[in-house]
Amino acid sequence: MPSRTQKLLAKVPGPLRPFVVQHRSLVKFLVVGGSCFLLTLVINYGLKLTVCQNKPVVALTIGTAVSTVFSYILNRQWSFRSEGSHKEALPFFVVSAIAVGVNDVPLWISRYVFDLHKPHVSNFTQEVSDFLSGMIIGTLVAMAFRYWAMKKFVFTNTRADSSADVESPARVH
Incomplete structure:
Protein backbone atom coordinates (compact mmCIF):
# COMPACT_ATOMS: atom_id res chain seq x y z
CA MET A 1 0.00 0.00 0.00
CA PRO A 2 1.58 3.31 -1.07
CA SER A 3 2.03 6.00 1.58
CA ARG A 4 0.45 9.46 1.31
CA THR A 5 3.82 10.86 0.31
CA GLN A 6 4.18 8.30 -2.46
CA LYS A 7 0.67 9.09 -3.72
CA LEU A 8 1.41 12.82 -3.77
CA LEU A 9 4.79 12.27 -5.38
CA ALA A 10 3.16 10.23 -8.13
CA LYS A 11 1.13 13.35 -9.06
CA VAL A 12 4.25 15.49 -9.51
CA PRO A 13 5.27 15.77 -13.18
CA GLY A 14 8.08 13.33 -14.01
CA PRO A 15 10.83 15.88 -14.72
CA LEU A 16 10.22 17.59 -11.34
CA ARG A 17 10.16 14.40 -9.23
CA PRO A 18 13.94 14.09 -8.71
CA PHE A 19 14.12 17.72 -7.52
CA VAL A 20 11.17 17.26 -5.16
CA VAL A 21 12.68 14.08 -3.69
CA GLN A 22 16.15 15.58 -3.34
CA HIS A 23 14.87 18.82 -1.77
CA ARG A 24 11.83 17.51 0.09
CA SER A 25 12.48 19.55 3.25
CA LEU A 26 12.62 22.73 1.13
CA VAL A 27 9.39 21.78 -0.67
CA LYS A 28 7.66 21.07 2.65
CA PHE A 29 9.03 24.33 4.07
CA LEU A 30 7.56 26.21 1.09
CA VAL A 42 -6.00 37.32 6.38
CA ILE A 43 -4.95 38.54 9.83
CA ASN A 44 -3.01 41.52 8.45
CA TYR A 45 -5.89 42.82 6.35
CA GLY A 46 -8.46 41.93 8.99
CA LEU A 47 -6.61 44.16 11.44
CA LYS A 48 -5.62 46.79 8.89
CA LEU A 49 -9.22 47.28 7.79
CA THR A 50 -10.54 47.48 11.36
CA VAL A 51 -8.59 48.27 14.54
CA CYS A 52 -5.16 49.01 13.00
CA GLN A 53 -6.21 51.32 10.15
CA ASN A 54 -3.40 53.78 10.87
CA LYS A 55 -0.88 51.17 12.03
CA PRO A 56 0.01 48.91 9.07
CA VAL A 57 3.32 47.77 10.55
CA VAL A 58 1.55 46.69 13.77
CA ALA A 59 -1.07 44.78 11.76
CA LEU A 60 1.64 43.02 9.74
CA THR A 61 3.64 42.23 12.88
CA ILE A 62 0.63 40.68 14.63
CA GLY A 63 -0.31 38.66 11.54
CA THR A 64 3.25 37.41 11.14
CA ALA A 65 3.58 36.59 14.84
CA VAL A 66 0.36 34.53 14.89
CA SER A 67 1.36 32.60 11.77
CA THR A 68 4.78 31.97 13.33
CA VAL A 69 3.20 29.77 16.01
CA PHE A 70 1.37 27.81 13.30
CA SER A 71 4.63 27.61 11.36
CA TYR A 72 6.50 26.18 14.35
CA ILE A 73 4.06 23.33 14.73
CA LEU A 74 4.04 22.42 11.03
CA ASN A 75 7.79 22.83 10.50
CA ARG A 76 8.64 20.78 13.59
CA GLN A 77 6.23 17.97 12.79
CA TRP A 78 6.48 17.89 9.01
CA SER A 79 9.10 20.00 7.21
CA PHE A 80 12.08 19.15 9.39
CA ARG A 81 10.58 16.19 11.30
CA SER A 82 12.46 17.03 14.44
CA GLU A 83 13.34 14.30 16.91
CA GLY A 84 13.54 14.54 20.64
CA SER A 85 12.35 17.24 22.99
CA HIS A 86 11.13 20.71 22.25
CA LYS A 87 14.63 22.10 22.82
CA GLU A 88 14.45 23.87 19.47
CA ALA A 89 11.45 25.97 20.57
CA LEU A 90 13.55 28.79 22.03
CA PRO A 91 15.91 29.13 19.04
CA PHE A 92 12.90 28.81 16.71
CA PHE A 93 11.15 31.74 18.33
CA VAL A 94 14.38 33.79 18.49
CA VAL A 95 14.94 33.23 14.75
CA SER A 96 11.26 33.93 14.10
CA ALA A 97 11.31 37.16 16.12
CA ILE A 98 14.25 38.36 14.02
CA ALA A 99 12.40 37.27 10.88
CA VAL A 100 9.28 39.23 11.92
CA GLY A 101 11.50 42.31 12.10
CA VAL A 102 13.06 41.48 8.73
CA ASN A 103 9.53 41.11 7.29
CA ASP A 104 8.49 44.53 8.67
CA VAL A 105 11.47 46.53 7.39
CA PRO A 106 10.38 46.92 3.73
CA LEU A 107 6.88 48.07 4.79
CA TRP A 108 8.32 50.49 7.32
CA ILE A 109 10.72 51.90 4.69
CA SER A 110 7.98 52.33 2.07
CA ARG A 111 5.65 54.00 4.56
CA TYR A 112 7.97 56.17 6.61
CA VAL A 113 11.10 56.72 4.50
CA PHE A 114 9.51 56.98 1.05
CA ASP A 115 6.24 58.47 2.44
CA LEU A 116 4.09 56.09 0.39
CA HIS A 117 0.99 56.75 2.46
CA LYS A 118 -1.95 59.12 2.47
CA PRO A 119 -2.01 62.13 2.07
CA HIS A 120 1.24 61.95 0.05
CA VAL A 121 -0.18 59.32 -2.33
CA SER A 122 -3.61 57.99 -3.24
CA ASN A 123 -5.26 55.25 -1.19
CA PHE A 124 -4.76 52.82 -4.09
CA THR A 125 -1.01 53.59 -4.30
CA GLN A 126 -0.68 53.23 -0.53
CA GLU A 127 -2.38 49.83 -0.51
CA VAL A 128 -0.39 48.51 -3.49
CA SER A 129 2.82 49.75 -1.88
CA ASP A 130 1.91 48.16 1.45
CA PHE A 131 1.11 44.84 -0.19
CA LEU A 132 4.26 44.75 -2.33
CA SER A 133 6.63 45.94 0.37
CA GLY A 134 5.17 44.10 3.38
CA MET A 135 3.47 41.01 2.06
CA ILE A 136 5.69 40.26 -0.96
CA ILE A 137 9.19 41.70 -0.52
CA GLY A 138 9.20 41.40 3.28
CA THR A 139 7.88 37.84 3.17
CA LEU A 140 10.40 36.71 0.53
CA VAL A 141 13.39 38.17 2.39
CA ALA A 142 12.16 36.82 5.74
CA MET A 143 11.45 33.40 4.19
CA ALA A 144 14.99 33.09 2.84
CA PHE A 145 16.37 34.14 6.23
CA ARG A 146 14.10 31.68 8.09
CA TYR A 147 14.98 28.71 5.90
CA TRP A 148 18.71 29.32 6.31
CA ALA A 149 18.46 30.02 10.05
CA MET A 150 16.12 27.09 10.78
CA LYS A 151 18.47 24.60 9.14
CA LYS A 152 21.58 26.20 10.67
CA PHE A 153 20.45 26.97 14.23
CA VAL A 154 17.10 25.36 15.04
CA PHE A 155 16.37 21.99 13.45
CA THR A 156 19.95 20.74 13.49
CA ASN A 157 19.04 17.25 14.70
CA THR A 158 16.44 16.17 12.16
CA ARG A 159 15.84 12.71 10.87
CA ALA A 160 15.89 12.09 7.15
CA ASP A 161 12.72 10.93 5.47
CA SER A 162 12.80 7.16 5.59
CA SER A 163 12.83 5.04 2.46
CA ALA A 164 9.43 3.71 3.50
CA ASP A 165 8.10 7.27 3.33
CA VAL A 166 9.68 8.29 0.01
CA GLU A 167 10.71 5.96 -2.73
CA SER A 168 13.22 6.60 -5.43
CA PRO A 169 11.84 8.93 -8.12
CA ALA A 170 12.38 6.24 -10.73
CA ARG A 171 10.18 3.79 -8.80
CA VAL A 172 7.19 6.15 -8.37
CA HIS A 173 4.71 6.01 -11.25
Whole structure:
Protein backbone atom coordinates (compact mmCIF):
# COMPACT_ATOMS: atom_id res chain seq x y z
CA MET A 1 0.00 0.00 0.00
CA PRO A 2 1.58 3.31 -1.07
CA SER A 3 2.03 6.00 1.58
CA ARG A 4 0.45 9.46 1.31
CA THR A 5 3.82 10.86 0.31
CA GLN A 6 4.18 8.30 -2.46
CA LYS A 7 0.67 9.09 -3.72
CA LEU A 8 1.41 12.82 -3.77
CA LEU A 9 4.79 12.27 -5.38
CA ALA A 10 3.16 10.23 -8.13
CA LYS A 11 1.13 13.35 -9.06
CA VAL A 12 4.25 15.49 -9.51
CA PRO A 13 5.27 15.77 -13.18
CA GLY A 14 8.08 13.33 -14.01
CA PRO A 15 10.83 15.88 -14.72
CA LEU A 16 10.22 17.59 -11.34
CA ARG A 17 10.16 14.40 -9.23
CA PRO A 18 13.94 14.09 -8.71
CA PHE A 19 14.12 17.72 -7.52
CA VAL A 20 11.17 17.26 -5.16
CA VAL A 21 12.68 14.08 -3.69
CA GLN A 22 16.15 15.58 -3.34
CA HIS A 23 14.87 18.82 -1.77
CA ARG A 24 11.83 17.51 0.09
CA SER A 25 12.48 19.55 3.25
CA LEU A 26 12.62 22.73 1.13
CA VAL A 27 9.39 21.78 -0.67
CA LYS A 28 7.66 21.07 2.65
CA PHE A 29 9.03 24.33 4.07
CA LEU A 30 7.56 26.21 1.09
CA VAL A 31 4.15 24.54 1.54
CA VAL A 32 4.14 25.51 5.22
CA GLY A 33 5.27 29.00 4.25
CA GLY A 34 2.47 29.34 1.70
CA SER A 35 -0.09 28.35 4.30
CA CYS A 36 1.37 30.80 6.80
CA PHE A 37 1.47 33.52 4.11
CA LEU A 38 -2.29 33.12 3.62
CA LEU A 39 -2.89 33.18 7.37
CA THR A 40 -0.74 36.33 7.70
CA LEU A 41 -2.59 37.94 4.80
CA VAL A 42 -6.00 37.32 6.38
CA ILE A 43 -4.95 38.54 9.83
CA ASN A 44 -3.01 41.52 8.45
CA TYR A 45 -5.89 42.82 6.35
CA GLY A 46 -8.46 41.93 8.99
CA LEU A 47 -6.61 44.16 11.44
CA LYS A 48 -5.62 46.79 8.89
CA LEU A 49 -9.22 47.28 7.79
CA THR A 50 -10.54 47.48 11.36
CA VAL A 51 -8.59 48.27 14.54
CA CYS A 52 -5.16 49.01 13.00
CA GLN A 53 -6.21 51.32 10.15
CA ASN A 54 -3.40 53.78 10.87
CA LYS A 55 -0.88 51.17 12.03
CA PRO A 56 0.01 48.91 9.07
CA VAL A 57 3.32 47.77 10.55
CA VAL A 58 1.55 46.69 13.77
CA ALA A 59 -1.07 44.78 11.76
CA LEU A 60 1.64 43.02 9.74
CA THR A 61 3.64 42.23 12.88
CA ILE A 62 0.63 40.68 14.63
CA GLY A 63 -0.31 38.66 11.54
CA THR A 64 3.25 37.41 11.14
CA ALA A 65 3.58 36.59 14.84
CA VAL A 66 0.36 34.53 14.89
CA SER A 67 1.36 32.60 11.77
CA THR A 68 4.78 31.97 13.33
CA VAL A 69 3.20 29.77 16.01
CA PHE A 70 1.37 27.81 13.30
CA SER A 71 4.63 27.61 11.36
CA TYR A 72 6.50 26.18 14.35
CA ILE A 73 4.06 23.33 14.73
CA LEU A 74 4.04 22.42 11.03
CA ASN A 75 7.79 22.83 10.50
CA ARG A 76 8.64 20.78 13.59
CA GLN A 77 6.23 17.97 12.79
CA TRP A 78 6.48 17.89 9.01
CA SER A 79 9.10 20.00 7.21
CA PHE A 80 12.08 19.15 9.39
CA ARG A 81 10.58 16.19 11.30
CA SER A 82 12.46 17.03 14.44
CA GLU A 83 13.34 14.30 16.91
CA GLY A 84 13.54 14.54 20.64
CA SER A 85 12.35 17.24 22.99
CA HIS A 86 11.13 20.71 22.25
CA LYS A 87 14.63 22.10 22.82
CA GLU A 88 14.45 23.87 19.47
CA ALA A 89 11.45 25.97 20.57
CA LEU A 90 13.55 28.79 22.03
CA PRO A 91 15.91 29.13 19.04
CA PHE A 92 12.90 28.81 16.71
CA PHE A 93 11.15 31.74 18.33
CA VAL A 94 14.38 33.79 18.49
CA VAL A 95 14.94 33.23 14.75
CA SER A 96 11.26 33.93 14.10
CA ALA A 97 11.31 37.16 16.12
CA ILE A 98 14.25 38.36 14.02
CA ALA A 99 12.40 37.27 10.88
CA VAL A 100 9.28 39.23 11.92
CA GLY A 101 11.50 42.31 12.10
CA VAL A 102 13.06 41.48 8.73
CA ASN A 103 9.53 41.11 7.29
CA ASP A 104 8.49 44.53 8.67
CA VAL A 105 11.47 46.53 7.39
CA PRO A 106 10.38 46.92 3.73
CA LEU A 107 6.88 48.07 4.79
CA TRP A 108 8.32 50.49 7.32
CA ILE A 109 10.72 51.90 4.69
CA SER A 110 7.98 52.33 2.07
CA ARG A 111 5.65 54.00 4.56
CA TYR A 112 7.97 56.17 6.61
CA VAL A 113 11.10 56.72 4.50
CA PHE A 114 9.51 56.98 1.05
CA ASP A 115 6.24 58.47 2.44
CA LEU A 116 4.09 56.09 0.39
CA HIS A 117 0.99 56.75 2.46
CA LYS A 118 -1.95 59.12 2.47
CA PRO A 119 -2.01 62.13 2.07
CA HIS A 120 1.24 61.95 0.05
CA VAL A 121 -0.18 59.32 -2.33
CA SER A 122 -3.61 57.99 -3.24
CA ASN A 123 -5.26 55.25 -1.19
CA PHE A 124 -4.76 52.82 -4.09
CA THR A 125 -1.01 53.59 -4.30
CA GLN A 126 -0.68 53.23 -0.53
CA GLU A 127 -2.38 49.83 -0.51
CA VAL A 128 -0.39 48.51 -3.49
CA SER A 129 2.82 49.75 -1.88
CA ASP A 130 1.91 48.16 1.45
CA PHE A 131 1.11 44.84 -0.19
CA LEU A 132 4.26 44.75 -2.33
CA SER A 133 6.63 45.94 0.37
CA GLY A 134 5.17 44.10 3.38
CA MET A 135 3.47 41.01 2.06
CA ILE A 136 5.69 40.26 -0.96
CA ILE A 137 9.19 41.70 -0.52
CA GLY A 138 9.20 41.40 3.28
CA THR A 139 7.88 37.84 3.17
CA LEU A 140 10.40 36.71 0.53
CA VAL A 141 13.39 38.17 2.39
CA ALA A 142 12.16 36.82 5.74
CA MET A 143 11.45 33.40 4.19
CA ALA A 144 14.99 33.09 2.84
CA PHE A 145 16.37 34.14 6.23
CA ARG A 146 14.10 31.68 8.09
CA TYR A 147 14.98 28.71 5.90
CA TRP A 148 18.71 29.32 6.31
CA ALA A 149 18.46 30.02 10.05
CA MET A 150 16.12 27.09 10.78
CA LYS A 151 18.47 24.60 9.14
CA LYS A 152 21.58 26.20 10.67
CA PHE A 153 20.45 26.97 14.23
CA VAL A 154 17.10 25.36 15.04
CA PHE A 155 16.37 21.99 13.45
CA THR A 156 19.95 20.74 13.49
CA ASN A 157 19.04 17.25 14.70
CA THR A 158 16.44 16.17 12.16
CA ARG A 159 15.84 12.71 10.87
CA ALA A 160 15.89 12.09 7.15
CA ASP A 161 12.72 10.93 5.47
CA SER A 162 12.80 7.16 5.59
CA SER A 163 12.83 5.04 2.46
CA ALA A 164 9.43 3.71 3.50
CA ASP A 165 8.10 7.27 3.33
CA VAL A 166 9.68 8.29 0.01
CA GLU A 167 10.71 5.96 -2.73
CA SER A 168 13.22 6.60 -5.43
CA PRO A 169 11.84 8.93 -8.12
CA ALA A 170 12.38 6.24 -10.73
CA ARG A 171 10.18 3.79 -8.80
CA VAL A 172 7.19 6.15 -8.37
CA HIS A 173 4.71 6.01 -11.25
